Amino acid sequence: MYSNVVDLPGAERAPRSPHAPRVLIYSHDTFGLGHIRRCRAIANALIASYPHISVIIVSGSSVISSFQFGDGVDYVRIPGIEKQPDGSYQPHHLNLDLDDTVRLRTELIKQTVLTFDPDVVIVDKEPVGLRGEMKPALDILRRRGARIVLGLRDVLDEPATVLEEWTASGALDALETLYDDIFVYGLESVYEPLAGLPNPERFADKIRYLGYLKRAVPSPMPPNRYPRITKQPFILVTPGGGGDGAGVIDWVISAYETDPTIELPALIVFGPFMSREKRKDFAERITRNPKLEGLGFEPRLELLMNRAHCVVAMGGYNTFCEVLSFDKPALIVPRMHPRLEQAIRASRADELKLIDMLLDPTQAGDGERDPAVMAAALHALPKRPPPSQAFVPSLLDGLPALCRALASDLAAPVRGRALAALQS
Numbered sequence: 001m002y003s004n005v006v007d008l009p010g011a012e013r014a015p016r017s018p019h020a021p022r023v024l025i026y027s028h029d030t031f032g033l034g035h036i037r038r039c040r041a042i043a044n045a046l047i048a049s050y051p052h053i054s055v056i057i058v059s060g061s062s063v064i065s066s067f068q069f070g071d072g073v074d075y076v077r078i079p080g081i082e083k084q085p086d087g088s089y090q091p092h093h094l095n096l097d098l099d100d101t102v103r104l105r106t107e108l109i110k111q112t113v114l115t116f117d118p119d120v121v122i123v124d125k126e127p128v129g130l131r132g133e134m135k136p137a138l139d140i141l142r143r144r145g146a147r148i149v150l151g152l153r154d155v156l157d158e159p160a161t162v163l164e165e166w167t168a169s170g171a172l173d174a175l176e177t178l179y180d181d182i183f184v185y186g187l188e189s190v191y192e193p194l195a196g197l198p199n200p201e202r203f204a205d206k207i208r209y210l211g212y213l214k215r216a217v218p219s220p221m222p223p224n225r226y227p228r229i230t231k232q233p234f235i236l237v238t239p240g241g242g243g244d245g246a247g248v249i250d251w252v253i254s255a256y257e258t259d260p261t262i263e264l265p266a267l268i269v270f271g272p273f274m275s276r277e278k279r280k281d282f283a284e285r286i287t288r289n290p291k292l293e294g295l296g297f298e299p300r301l302e303l304l305m306n307r308a309h310c311v312v313a314m315g316g317y318n319t320f321c322e323v324l325s326f327d328k329p330a331l332i333v334p335r336m337h338p339r340l341e342q343a344i345r346a347s348r349a350d351e352l353k354l355i356d357m358l359l360d361p362t363q364a365g366d367g368e369r370d371p372a373v374m375a376a377a378l379h380a381l382p383k384r385p386p387p388s389q390a391f392v393p394s395l396l397d398g399l400p401a402l403c404r405a406l407a408s409d410l411a412a413p414v415r416g417r418a419l420a421a422l423q424s
Contacts, residue, residue, distance in 0.1 A: 020052040021410045024118035026109070026137075028130040029061040029080070033241040033271070035124050036061040037318045038153070038185070040069060041213050042122065042402065047072040049403040050410045056116055058109055060130075062092060063272050066299040068218060076112050078105045081130060089130070098131075106133040113137040120409050122149045125156070127171035127179070135170070138178050147409050150179050152193050153317040154186025154212070155345045159196030166197070175203040182207045183405065185317075185398050191348050208405060211397035215318075215325040217306045226307070227267055227293045235266040235381065236308035236328075238301065240316045243273035246282075247360055247369070248314055248333045253285050255374035256292055262378050264309060265291040272297040302326070310381045315342040315349075315357075323355065324396055329384035330355040331377050336363040354387040356380075 025043055027035040036059050043055045047070040057064070057075040064075050079101055080092030091101040109129070113121075121141055127150055128135045141148055156162050166172050175182065184193060188209045194200065237252050239245020249268055256262055268286065270279050279296070286292040298304055305311065305322045313319045315332035323330040332355050334342035343359070350357040358377050361367045403410075 020054065021050070021120065022116060022118045023053060023055045023120045023122065023406075023410070024113065024116060025055065025057045025122045025124065026129065026134055027057060027059045027061070027124045028126050028133075029059050029064075033061075033063070033273075034153075034316045034318050035059075036064055036067065038151075038213065039122075039124055040067050040073075041215060041318075041321075041399065042151070043073045044070045045213075045399040045403060046406070046410065049400075053410055056112070056118075058112055060092075060105070063297075063299070066272075066297075068300070076108070078108050081105075102131045102133055105130070106136060109133060110137045110140065113140055117144070118146055120147045120149065120406060122151050122183075124151050125153065126169075127166065127174040128169055132169060135174070138174070142178055147180050147406075148178055149181045149183055149406075150175070151183050151185060153341075154184065154191050154193060155317075155341045155348075156193045157339045157341050158344065161339070162193070163197055172197065175206070179203070179206060181405070183402060184209045185211070185213050185402075187211055187392070187395065190352065190392075191344065208401075210401035210405070211394050212321050212324055213398040213402075214396035215302055215322050217302055217326075218300045226304075227295060229265045229267045229293045230304065230307050233264055233309040233382070234307075235264050235310050235312060235378065236304055237266050237268040237312045238305075238319060239269075239271055239274070239314050240319055241271045241273040243271070244335055245271060245274060245314055246278045247362060248312065249282055251333070251360070251369045251371070251374045252312060252378070253282060253289070253292065254369070254371035255378055256289050257285070258371035259375035259379075260291075262291065262375055264378075264382055265293070266312070266378075267293050267295060267304065267308070269295045269298055269301065269304065310384070312378070312381070315346045315355075317341075317345070320345060320349065320355075321396075324387050327386040327388045329381055329386055331381050331384075332357050333360055336360070352392060353385075353390045354392070356384060 023046060025039045027039045029035045039057050043057055046055055055073045058078060059075055060078050060080045062080050064077060079094050081089050081101060082092045083089055089098055094101055123134060239248055283294050286294045302322060306326050308328060310329040311323055312331045315334040332346040334346040336343050346357040349355045362369055
């Protein structure tokens with residue numbers, strides 16, 4: 001049946017029985033936890049505001065099943081693709097080449113769109129998806145009359161890199177022809193992720209800055225056993241997914257090994273994507289230091305963030321949102337390769353006095369990491385004012401602003417909206 005539908009020239013929306021609005025969120029998920037955690041926060045916020053709707057997340061994340069979702073939210077897991085250190089991509093599990101894996105993902109996304117038939121679609125970060133895999137689905141959605149939204153984090157990369165990548169992928173044309181809205185999960189006064197793109201007037205009226213996405217403390221799931229260190233003031237050290245976080249963890253451990261006078265102990269959460277060899281090496285060093293404890297992966301990291309006195313992190317978008325949400329003094333050690341996203345975000349946040357930034361000299365090309373430099377930063381961190389003292393207006397309005405922006409599509413059942421339109 002669906003092969004016939006796909007082959008129809010317009011793939012138009014067929015008459016159907018009325019249903020509560022449906023939202024599809026696409027997350028390509030090729031590295032770390034950032035995309036799926038952002039999409040989860042959005043899905044849960046939409047369900048909390050509009051309990052009658054249904055939300056499906058289409059994701060390539062290998063750990064999506066580890067996360068909690070609200071009633072009304074589910075997910076479709078497509079085959080995973082991993083981003084390599086050099087920026088290239090490879091299938092995560094399948095013994096297929098990349099082109100075949102992308103074709104499979106493309107077809108699964110298209111069939112999900114045809115079957116679920118969403119009223120609103122939110123595409124996370126990549127306007128045409130990984131290697132264009134969303135383009136066939138977006139064409140169908142455009143013809144069917146769905147509201148198509150591009151959701152962007154506050155920083156993508158340096159403008160020249162965004163321009164090069166989006167020109168090559170066809171994303172620039174998609175902004176103009178396929179999208180109804182471009183929601184930026186940040187503030188214009190902090191950073192403009194699309195600054196520098198040519199002919200911005202083509203899509204300028206679609207851009208809306210919503211603010212950062214505030215995070216709440218989730219309900220703990222039993223058994224709720226926290227490491228010993230969390231029963232006192234402690235520093236939470238998190239490299240996010242951990243796939244590229246070995247440097248900052250090594251630097252922190254070295255600081256404690258060098259300077260036993262660092263006041264607060266530290267809990268180091270490795271993340272699910274840190275290599276087994278690195279994790280084993282770090283765990284052995286941690287066991288030898290009474291001020292350190294380690295933890296493999298905590299999908300409800302917000303619980304630990306809320307308990308911590310202060311935070312050391314790499315500065316991905318979600319960690320930054322959590323630092324702001326739980327108002328924690330933070331030291332950000334940003335990744336600088338293969339993207340400058342974290343460094344740009346950390347630099348602007350440092351300028352605004354929201355956090356302190358410390359650059360890794362091995363990533364900046366300035367030599368080796370000095371344990372004494374990290375130790376000095378850890379001594380100063382507990383005395384740092386929390387982000388709220390920077391007084392940036394509307395900083396964390398992103399989720400309620402997003403829900404308000406979609407109210408016309410989600411607040412009432414489809415039949416009710418249709419009848420209202422006919423009667424007006």
